[in-house]
Amino acid sequence: MINNLSTRLTDKLLSKGSITEDERELYIYGLFMLISQLMYLVLACIFGLLFECFFESIIFYVAFQFIRRYAGGYHATTETRCEILSTLSIIASIGIIKLSKIYDFKTILLFITLVSVVLIFFLCPLDTPEKPLSEKEFKYFRKISWIILLVISSIIIVSYFFKFNILFTPCCVSLILESILLVAGKIKRVHQEKSVKN
Amino acid sequence: MKKTCFNNALNSCVKAITKSCINSTTSGFMFQPKTPASLKKFSKVENDK
Known part of the structure; x- marks a missing residue:
């Protein structure tokens, strides 16, 4: 489209x-x-x-775009699949932000985010066959991804202790979504490499 | 006049976004169109000496 x-x-x-x-x-x-x-x-x-969480949605989108563009990860094979998956992931993420306003699961969210940070740290950057990275680019984008990861993680820690929920949940959700996409992208790549070998 | 202004704005917008996209790992969404080879000229990392 x-x-x-x-x-x-x-x-x-x-x-x-x-x-x-x-x-x-x-x-x-x-x-x-x-x-x-x-x-x-x-x-x-x-x-x-x-979902009555307009500002949180914008913060989520901006944080996710920053980390996603440098860390990379899963990409759908077709544009239609991308449109469906992107829309669903936006709805799911904003849904979690909305739920966090009703129920208090901040500590669980913080723990899942911690796991996500570790995953992003080791798996980034994950390029695609459509836009492969050179060795130089790989090192450069890894550094940028780590800096962005550090900035978002710092925001999460500060907002957790000072109870800035408007920043805490959207930043957590953006890192969780990115880690899921990185793991999915890595699995897809390993699977593709295995298929080529066979 | 209006059309020229619109074209200039669109031109600047497209060039800025292309430069920004070429200087990132992937696109921000779940689909990455094939990057034209000619766009490598915009890569800061590759052209950095």
């Missing part, structure tokens, strides 16, 4: 002479990224409003 839309928009710009043929590929890629980011941000806002 988004890919078709970005291709159509690019071709429209090309036919009007706003861009050159050389820029076509760049525009399709760039527009895909732009529309996707806007779409999922809007989705997070809508579900945030529906």
